[in-house]
Amino acid sequence: MQPGSNALQEQGIVTRGVWRAPYRQDxxxxxxxxxxxxxxxAAVVLRRGLVPGRVKRTLTEFREAVDPAHGLRLVxxxxxx
Numbered sequence: 001m002q003p004g005s006n007a008l009q010e011q012g013i014v015t016r017g018v019w020r021a022p023y024r025q026d027x028x029x030x031x032x033x034x035x036x037x038x039x040x041x042a043a044v045v046l047r048r049g050l051v052p053g054r055v056k057r058t059l060t061e062f063r064e065a066v067d068p069a070h071g072l073r074l075v076x077x078x079x080x081x
Contacts, residue, residue, distance in 0.1 A: 016067070018059045033059040035067040 015038070021030035025045045031052065033042040042062055044055050 016063075016069075018056050018063060031055050031059060033063040035063065036070070041066060 016034055016036045018031060018033050021032045021043065023030060029046045029052075031044050031046060032040050035041045042059055044050070044059065046052055046055065
């Protein structure tokens with residue numbers, strides 16, 4: 001499966017986030033990052049020695065860098081002197 005593949009949409013993975021893929025590679029689980037358009041933007045094969053939580057955090061940071069969440073953010077009001 002190539003980055004940006006529509007196969008993720010066909011398999012029902014279309015929500016932005018970091019997920020365990022519905023497939024394995026060489027018998028190992030795969031963790032994927034999905035952008036806001038439902039495209040796979042990164043994948044890591046969980047080979048022996050990798051810590052799943054650390055992989056998920058790293059992929060989440062990567063996803064946020066390339067596909068930031070589009071939400072409202074509260075900011076401080078400017079001074080009213």
